[in-house]
Amino acid sequence: MENTNLEAQNASQDKVRISGYISLVLAILFFSGLFKDAEGFLKFFDFTNVLGAFGSLGTVTEEAGTLAANFRGTGGAGVRDGWLFALTLAPAVMLALGIVKIVEDMDGLRAAHKLLNPLLKPVMGIPGICGLALVASLQSTDTGAGMTKELFERGDITSKERIIFAGGFQLNAGAVLTNYLSSGAALFTFLSVPVIVPLVIVLLFKVVATNIVRLYVNKVVKEA
Amino acid sequence: METKELNKPAEVEKKRNFIESFVMGARKGFNMSMNNMAPNVLFAFAMIQILNLSGLSTVIGKIFGPVMGIFGLPGIAATVVVAGLLSTGGGVGAAASLALNGELTNPQAGILLVGIMLFGSVFQYMGRVLGTADVESKHYPALVGIDIACGFLGMLVASFILGR
Numbered sequence: 001m002e003n004t005n006l007e008a009q010n011a012s013q014d015k016v017r018i019s020g021y022i023s024l025v026l027a028i029l030f031f032s033g034l035f036k037d038a039e040g041f042l043k044f045f046d047f048t049n050v051l052g053a054f055g056s057l058g059t060v061t062e063e064a065g066t067l068a069a070n071f072r073g074t075g076g077a078g079v080r081d082g083w084l085f086a087l088t089l090a091p092a093v094m095l096a097l098g099i100v101k102i103v104e105d106m107d108g109l110r111a112a113h114k115l116l117n118p119l120l121k122p123v124m125g126i127p128g129i130c131g132l133a134l135v136a137s138l139q140s141t142d143t144g145a146g147m148t149k150e151l152f153e154r155g156d157i158t159s160k161e162r163i164i165f166a167g168g169f170q171l172n173a174g175a176v177l178t179n180y181l182s183s184g185a186a187l188f189t190f191l192s193v194p195v196i197v198p199l200v201i202v203l204l205f206k207v208v209a210t211n212i213v214r215l216y217v218n219k220v221v222k223e224a
Numbered sequence: 225m226e227t228k229e230l231n232k233p234a235e236v237e238k239k240r241n242f243i244e245s246f247v248m249g250a251r252k253g254f255n256m257s258m259n260n261m262a263p264n265v266l267f268a269f270a271m272i273q274i275l276n277l278s279g280l281s282t283v284i285g286k287i288f289g290p291v292m293g294i295f296g297l298p299g300i301a302a303t304v305v306v307a308g309l310l311s312t313g314g315g316v317g318a319a320a321s322l323a324l325n326g327e328l329t330n331p332q333a334g335i336l337l338v339g340i341m342l343f344g345s346v347f348q349y350m351g352r353v354l355g356t357a358d359v360e361s362k363h364y365p366a367l368v369g370i371d372i373a374c375g376f377l378g379m380l381v382a383s384f385i386l387g388r
Contacts (some may be wrong), residue, residue, distance in 0.1 A: 044277035051269050078323075079246045082269025085320065086262035093261065094253035101249025102242050139347055145356035152358065166357035167367035173342050174349045180341060182256050183313045186265065190333035193386055198334055201382050204343045206362055209342070209374035210328075216366055 052078015074212045089185050096181035100139075124207060125214045126165045129156050134169065141174040160217045168213030173206045264313025265320070272321040275303060281327075295339075295379045296388030297332055304336050309372070312344030317320040331387040343375030 028192070032193055035046040055073025055121060058066045068074045072084040103109065113131040120126050120134070127215055137144020148166050151157045157165065173179075188195055240248070275281040280299050289299035308315020319340065321332045346368055353376060354364060 019265070023281070024328070041278040041280070044274045044276075049277055050273050052269075052273055053257040059296070079266050080269045081324070082266045082317065082321065083262070084267070085324070086265040089261065089265075090254060090257040092258045094250040097256070098248075100251035101252070102245045104240070105240050105245040105248075109306065129286040141353050142356060145353045148357040156357075163359055163363055163367070166359050167264060167354055167363060170353045170357070171346065171367055172348055172352055172371050174345065176341060178256075180311050181260055182253065183316045183344075184337055184341060186316045187323070187333050187337045188228035190323045190328075190330045190331045191337070193334060197385070198341070198382065201338050201378060201385065203344055205338075205374050205378040205381075208377070209370060212370050212374065213367060216361045216370065221363070 034037075035142045042124065047096035050078055052076065052080045052082075054080045054084060059082060076213060085186070091190070091206070092185045093182045096185065097178075100177065100181065109139075124169060124210045126161050130161075130165055131163075137174065138177040139205055140178065141170060144170050144174075147188060163217050163221065164210060164214045168210035173202050176202060176206065237357065241371075249365075251366065261313050264311055265317035268307055268314045268317025269321050271307065271314075272303070272318055276325075296335060296383035297379075298327065300327055301336060302360075305339065308340040308344050309346055311348065312340060315340040315344055331383075334386040335382045337380050339375045339379040342378045343372045346371050 005160060022177075030045055031047050033048065034099045035044075036048055037043070038046070040180060043148045053076055055076030057068045057071070057073045070088060072081070072088055078086065110132075113135045116134065117128040117131045120128050121129055126134075130151065133144055133147035136147055145166060148157075148162060148170070152159070176199075180202070184198075191198065272281070275284065281303070284302055285299035287299060288302035292299050292301045292305075295301075301319075304318045304322065307318040316337070316341050319328065319333055319336045322328045323330070328336070350364055350368060354361075354367065359367070
């Protein structure tokens with residue numbers, strides 16, 4: 001009995017999808033270096049070329065020289081440059097999330113919940129009881145969505161309100177606080193306006209989107 | 225991009241002093257930088273490098289120039305939009321790569337930041353938000369459509385505020 005099981009297992013392991021052979025051949029070509037100095041567009045199909053180069057830290061000429069502003073250097077390209085760029089962002093993300101955690105532990109987010117509570121129904125058409133889930137969803141989409149499911153199962157919100165809350169507020173700019181302070185930080189250096197300005201526009205449109213979904217739900221969706 | 229861990233009950237979290245809170249948050253920031261952001265940024269830089277090496281970026285720039293122009297953006301910004309729809313980190317990484325190459329101006333990077341935040345990772349969130357909250361799947365197309373439309377609307381408004 002065991003033997004037949006093993007044989008069946010081996011047989012299924014022997015089957016290789018056609019995509020396996022194709023990807024293997026392509027990978028060998030990609031790593032081979034054959035296209036490293038290719039003329040025209042084919043040079044993109046080379047490991048070393050995609051890997052790119054670290055930026056230069058400066059140039060030294062006789063009794064003079066230039067120095068790059070930071071360890072990323074200047075004139076880098078490709079994945080190598082991307083890696084150093086990602087490293088330059090880590091301190092900002094760590095500082096930002098460290099401070100957010102202090103605010104959270106000092107009940108700052110619960111305070112936000114309390115302040116937002118009376119506004120939810122008139123501004124977005126969802127009951128005040130969604131406040132805690134709403135504040136949680138600003139940090140984590142998964143937590144917000146999980147709490148929304150519970151709210152519906154407990155009968156605290158209707159099916160329509162669930163669509164407005166999850167499909168409107170949470171789907172648009174999900175986990176906006178976390179995403180803005182982590183991923184978004186990659187673009188902060190380029191901003192010519194205070195960091196808060198794009199965030200305010202995003203939050204505004206989060207509310208606009210919620211109201212468009214509210215309109216959709218009220219006009220199109222039939223069930224109660 | 226945020227991690228999938230669920231928050232612990234608030235009662236348990238209250239007993240920390242602010243140093244412990246900061247260190248805990250900063251650790252989350254480090255994990256997020258290394259496990260979420262860096263791989264996404266690397267992917268985006270590789271993608272932009274491939275587009276540049278193959279010359280496709282010029283083609284994309286020409287094809288999408290008129291459409292992206294509405295939002296005060298060059299045609300190549302279409303790659304940022306596509307990357308952003310798939311993953312917030314990828315979109316931001318692509319925008320950063322283009323801005324570092326001088327292919328996007330500072331205001332344009334800001335416009336894209338608004339768009340990426342609004343419609344970022346929408347296809348992932350379809351499962352992670354709508355799926356988790358048990359929203360009926362027949363509403364998905366409308367909800368995703370509204371999400372993307374609002375992202376573009378946000379970019380249009382941002383282009384007038386941040387400068388075009």
